[in-house]
Amino acid sequence: MxxxxxxxxxxxxxxxxxxxxxxxxxxxxxxxxxxxxxxxxxxxxxxxxxxxxxxxxxxxxxxxxxxxxxxxxxxxxxxxxxxxxxDHRATPTGTLRINGSAGAARMIMKPVILEFLRRYPAMTVDIVTEGKLVDVVLEGFDAGIRLAEQVPQDMIAIPLGPDLRFAVVGTPDYFAGRPLPVTPGDLARHRCIRSRLPSGGLYRWEFERHGETVAIDGSGPLILDDPLLMLDAVRAGLGVGYLAEWHVAEDIAAGRLLRVLEDWTPPFPGLCLYYPGRRHLPPGLRALVDLVRELGGGR
Known part of the structure; x- marks a missing residue:
C-alpha cells in the first residue's frame, strides 16, 4: 500500500x-x-x-x-x-504566517513585529498584505490583522492598540483663499483626493457628530488605492485627503498640513490581531499574542 x-x-x-x-x-x-x-x-x-x-x-x-x-x-x-x-522548546521556532492590509502591517511593524523578532530570533514572520479580506484558515495563515469591524465573528480578536480616527487634511497653500470646510457638505466646494476600495468601488468619506452620520461622495482630480500615494498628493497641494490620523499626525504637528472637520471624525475601534478559536495555539502565535497583551494592545 x-x-x-x-x-x-x-x-x-x-x-x-x-x-x-x-x-x-x-x-x-x-x-x-x-x-x-x-x-x-x-x-x-x-x-x-x-x-x-x-x-x-x-x-x-x-x-x-x-x-x-x-x-x-x-x-x-x-x-x-x-x-x-x-511547547518543550525553550523558545518558539518556525514560521508565523500573517495576513493583513498594507496599512495595518505598517502600523504594527515597529512596535510589534520587530520587537517579536528581537525576542524570538528563531522565528520567521511571513506577512502577506492585500486589500481584500481573506479567510485566514482557508488560505493557510496563522492569524490576520484588520480593523475590529472587519474581523469575522467566529475568530478570537486581540486589540493591537488604541482607537483610530480619520483626518481631513490639506496644505496651508491649498486652503489659502478658500473657505475652510465647517460641515462635510462644504467639501463639495473642494478638490477631494478619492480612494478606491479593493472591491473596485469608491470609498465614501464617513462623518459623525452628535449622532448624525454623513457619507460624502467628493469629487476631484485624482483617485488612488494607496494611502501613502494619497498623502503624497495632499502634500503636493492637489486637494484635501481623508486619511488615517496616524498617517498625517507628524505633518499636522509640523504645520505642513491643516486639519479640518475634526469634530466630525470621532474615534472608532482600531486594529486587531485575530486567529481561529482552538484549544491549542502554536507556540509562535501564542508568543505573539502574549507580546501584544504585554504591550498594552489586549485591553
Missing amino acids: VIPGVAELEAVQAVARHRGFRAAAVELGMSRSALSHAIAALEERLGVRLFHRTTRSVALTQAGEQFVADTAPALRDIRAAIDRLG
Whole structure:
C-alpha cells in the first residue's frame, strides 16, 4: 500500500486551497516546478489523478476532493501534535504566517513585529498584505490583522492598540483663499483626493457628530488605492485627503498640513490581531499574542 508522507499531504492540501501551483509553492517555500513534479509523482504512485490541470486552471478531480476531505482532519491532528511538541522548546521556532492590509502591517511593524523578532530570533514572520479580506484558515495563515469591524465573528480578536480616527487634511497653500470646510457638505466646494476600495468601488468619506452620520461622495482630480500615494498628493497641494490620523499626525504637528472637520471624525475601534478559536495555539502565535497583551494592545 502506498502511504504518502506528511509533506506530500501538505502539498496536496496547499494546491487544493490555492487552486493552483504558484501560490501553493510560495506558501510551501519551494519552486512551482518542484511542487508540480511532486504532485505528479504522488498521483503516479497512487494510481489516481487528484487534479485536473489546464494552462489556465487547476481543479480537484472527484477522487481528489474526497482525498483532500479525508486527509485534512489527520493533518490537523499532526500539526497540533507538532505544535504541542514545540511547547518543550525553550523558545518558539518556525514560521508565523500573517495576513493583513498594507496599512495595518505598517502600523504594527515597529512596535510589534520587530520587537517579536528581537525576542524570538528563531522565528520567521511571513506577512502577506492585500486589500481584500481573506479567510485566514482557508488560505493557510496563522492569524490576520484588520480593523475590529472587519474581523469575522467566529475568530478570537486581540486589540493591537488604541482607537483610530480619520483626518481631513490639506496644505496651508491649498486652503489659502478658500473657505475652510465647517460641515462635510462644504467639501463639495473642494478638490477631494478619492480612494478606491479593493472591491473596485469608491470609498465614501464617513462623518459623525452628535449622532448624525454623513457619507460624502467628493469629487476631484485624482483617485488612488494607496494611502501613502494619497498623502503624497495632499502634500503636493492637489486637494484635501481623508486619511488615517496616524498617517498625517507628524505633518499636522509640523504645520505642513491643516486639519479640518475634526469634530466630525470621532474615534472608532482600531486594529486587531485575530486567529481561529482552538484549544491549542502554536507556540509562535501564542508568543505573539502574549507580546501584544504585554504591550498594552489586549485591553
